[in-house]
Amino acid sequence: MTGMNQSAVRRVNTSVTLRALAVSAGPMTLAALAEQTGLSRRTIELIMDSLVEAGWVTELDRVPTSGYAGRPARRYELRAEHALLAAVCITTSDVSAVIADVRGRILGRAHRLLRAYQDPQVTLDDAAALVLEALDDAGGPTDRLRAGAVASGGAIDDDGVVRRLVHTTRWEGVHLPGELRRRIRVPWFADNDTNLGALAERWRGVAGDHDNVVWAILGNRTGLGILIRGAVHRGLDGSAGEIVEARSIPTGSIENRPVAWLTSPEPAERRVALGRFAAARAGDTTALAEVDEFVENIASILTTLSWTIAPSLIVLGGGLEDAADVLLPRVRAALLDARTPAVELRATGLGRDAALIGAVKLALDRMDTELFGPLTPSA
Numbered sequence: 001m002t003g004m005n006q007s008a009v010r011r012v013n014t015s016v017t018l019r020a021l022a023v024s025a026g027p028m029t030l031a032a033l034a035e036q037t038g039l040s041r042r043t044i045e046l047i048m049d050s051l052v053e054a055g056w057v058t059e060l061d062r063v064p065t066s067g068y069a070g071r072p073a074r075r076y077e078l079r080a081e082h083a084l085l086a087a088v089c090i091t092t093s094d095v096s097a098v099i100a101d102v103r104g105r106i107l108g109r110a111h112r113l114l115r116a117y118q119d120p121q122v123t124l125d126d127a128a129a130l131v132l133e134a135l136d137d138a139g140g141p142t143d144r145l146r147a148g149a150v151a152s153g154g155a156i157d158d159d160g161v162v163r164r165l166v167h168t169t170r171w172e173g174v175h176l177p178g179e180l181r182r183r184i185r186v187p188w189f190a191d192n193d194t195n196l197g198a199l200a201e202r203w204r205g206v207a208g209d210h211d212n213v214v215w216a217i218l219g220n221r222t223g224l225g226i227l228i229r230g231a232v233h234r235g236l237d238g239s240a241g242e243i244v245e246a247r248s249i250p251t252g253s254i255e256n257r258p259v260a261w262l263t264s265p266e267p268a269e270r271r272v273a274l275g276r277f278a279a280a281r282a283g284d285t286t287a288l289a290e291v292d293e294f295v296e297n298i299a300s301i302l303t304t305l306s307w308t309i310a311p312s313l314i315v316l317g318g319g320l321e322d323a324a325d326v327l328l329p330r331v332r333a334a335l336l337d338a339r340t341p342a343v344e345l346r347a348t349g350l351g352r353d354a355a356l357i358g359a360v361k362l363a364l365d366r367m368d369t370e371l372f373g374p375l376t377p378s379a
Contacts, residue, residue, distance in 0.1 A: 010047075012090070013039055018056065019372045021078040022102060029073040048076050056082050073347025081106065082223045083371055084140045086131045086169035086184070087359035089193060091265040092117050097130040099138040099145075100360045102371055104204065106353075108138025122172045128183035147186050147367045149359035150176050151193040156238040160190035163237040166244050181230075189366050194241055194318075195232045197348070198225030201315050201360045205349040210313040214241075214305060215354070217318030219260035220269065222251040226309060249301060259287075259294045262319040263277055270319060272300050277323040291326060298327070299334035306340040308377035 007319040019029060030048070034041045051057035058079050062072035080101035088097045092114075099108040110133035116122045124148045127150065135145060154165030160177040176190035198215035201207040207215075207227075215225035222243035233240050244251050254260045259276045261269035279287035302314060320327060324347035332345055348354055364371070 005143075006210070013037075013043060014047050014050065015372060017044060017289075018051065018078070021057065021076065021231065022080075022372055024078075024167055027075040027077040028331070029075050033076070033130050045074075048074075052076075057222070074107075074198075078103070081107065082144065083146045084135070084138065084144045085258065085360055085363045085367075086134065086145060086186075087356045087357065087363065088127045088131060088148065089151040089355045090123060090127060090178070091153070093265040095123070095127050095130055096356060097127065097134040098356050098360070099131075099134045099140060100211060102364065104357070104360050104364065106356075106360075107140065108134040108135040108136070110137060114158070118170050119166060120171050120179075124176075124179045125241070128180060131137075131184055145184070145186055147363045148180060148184065149189040149191070149196075149357035149363040149374070150195045150367075151191065151359045152176065153193055153221075153279050155242050156190055156192050158234065158238070160188070164242070164245070165241070166242075176226060187367065187370075189236070189362050191359075191362055192223065192225065192238060192241070193355040193358075194223040194225035196225065196232060196318065196356075196362060197317050197354040198227045198315070198358070199232055199361050200350055200354045200356075200358035201317070201348060202227060202230065202271075204357055205354065206346045207313055207315055210311075210344075212309075212311040213313045214309060214311045215315045215317055215348070216302070216305075216320075217263050218251070218301060218316070218320065219263035219318075220255050221263045221318060222255070223318075224305070226311075238276060243280065243301070249304065250297060251301065253292055254297045257290060257294065261288045262322055264319070274322060277326050280326055292332070295327065295330040298331050299338065301342050302331065302335060302343075302345075303338045306335065310341055311343060313344045313346065315348050317354050318348070319352070321347040321351060 016037050020033055030041055033302045050116050052059055056079055058077050059075055060075040080103040083102050085100050095115050096105045096111045100106050110130045114123055114126055155163045156165055158165050162171045165171045177188035179189040198213055201215055207213045211230045213227040217223050222244040243249050249372045258272050261273035264270055276287050280291045350357055360366050
């Protein structure tokens with residue numbers, strides 16, 4: 001820390017200590033914090049006192065250790081709810097919102113059908129109102145809300161502007177973070193829902209052991225979220241993975257088949273799809289033929305994906321997980337028959353929360369310095 005004044009050193013030390021608490025699985029003692037951060041016990045003690053006073057940390061009751069005659073150790077735990085984050089997911093028919101703490105634990109939820117998806121301003125009004133409902137459900141005051149992120153369909157650029165959205169031009173040019181910030185005065189961020197699905201899956205789902213991952217939704221809705229070396233690959237203007245726009249890839253050939261409605265935003269259509277898969281499990285020959293056609297379509301797309309991006313793992317989500325027992329073995333067999341690279345195939349472990357959880361992670365990553373940065377005064 002050569003060249004830094006004492007005030008700057010204190011701020012950095014506070015940040016390091018707070019991060020150690022934030023990533024820990026449970027309470028930590030002064031000794032454990034000192035060992036993990038490399039700081040002296042006395043320095044940690046002073047930092048903890050300041051963090052407790054600021055409301056970021058709670059000092060827990062001392063618990064005697066069996067067989068230890070000395071005074072019980074002081075233990076501290078991050079008050080993760082001291083700062084809250086909002087996540088919003090917009091589909092063509094509904095919007096969902098969650099409130100999470102800085103460890104990503106969901107504290108509140110809200111959901112509603114959209115009044116008019118083709119009107120971005122009305123839809124964003126609905127989204128903002130829903131955030132406040134979720135905040136109320138979480139029991140958190142508005143002044144604890146520190147940031148938010150929105151997941152939406154379409155190609156969304158690095159600034160959060162919708163550049164292209166299949167089937168409509170009404171959303172093109174909409175700056176999602178700016179519009180949400182105008183309604184709720186905290187920093188906002190935005191990305192494509194499948195990108196955020198991939199981000200979430202590596203953070204909290206089934207992809208934690210892979211760096212190169214594709215999160216795929218295929219059927220009534222189609223899109224890919226791509227992670228390369230653990231980071232979202234967004235491409236020019238956020239277009240990476242928007243294969244629904246690629247006419248040479250047969251994404252639309254089965255989108256209106258009942259089995260493909262697994263990924264529909266409409267609950268009634270999803271129920272029909274689940275019924276067709278139930279019939280297939282029971283041996284219905286017509287339903288089995290529908291499933292085989294669906295599998296052929298999925299395998300065709302994943303074969304192209306396997307030879308272009310060549311991820312080590314492909315995760316099927318967006319509703320496909322609801323029929324994973326039927327789809328996964330058939331798709332694996334089809335890929336083996338096509339002699340693709342040995343890409344592993346799994347179903348999402350996050351269900352329909354994937355994009356929301358990814359949005360929480362996006363907000364955490366973008367607000368990292370503000371949330372866990374130096375808390376002590378600069379002078």
